[in-house]
Amino acid sequence: MFRWERIAFDETGEPIDDVEIAPDWVIEILSPQQSANRVAGKILHCLHYGCQLGWLADPDDRSILVFQPQQEPMLCEGSMQLRVLYHF
Numbered sequence: 522m523f524r525w526e527r528i529a530f531d532e533t534g535e536p537i538d539d540v541e542i543a544p545d546w547v548i549e550i551l552s553p554q555q556s557a558n559r560v561a562g563k564i565l566h567c568l569h570y571g572c573q574l575g576w577l578a579d580p581d582d583r584s585i586l587v588f589q590p591q592q593e594p595m596l597c598e599g600s601m602q603l604r605v606l607y608h609f
Contacts, residue, residue, distance in 0.1 A: 522546040522606075543570040546606050550578045564588050574606050 529537045564575035575588035
């Protein structure tokens with residue numbers, strides 16, 4: 522997800538498809554055939570290049586691992602509040 526002011530548009534006013542910058546917020550949902558470490562690695566890659574927030578959702582155990590720059594990941598379960606980005 523990108524903040525509106527970071528979205529580039531072409532000459533016709535359409536958003537450009539080929540984006541080469543990290544999103545502000547990345548959300549990944551783990552599927553049975555995916556490696557949790559590989560998906561977490563994608564989120565860490567985005568954080569390294571400027572992403573501000575990453576969620577790794579695991580539907581099997583109904584948990585979300587929250588990633589933020591310069592912080593340890595936080596596991597959210599049940600009724601715990603999730604960190605979100607504002608001003609989108």
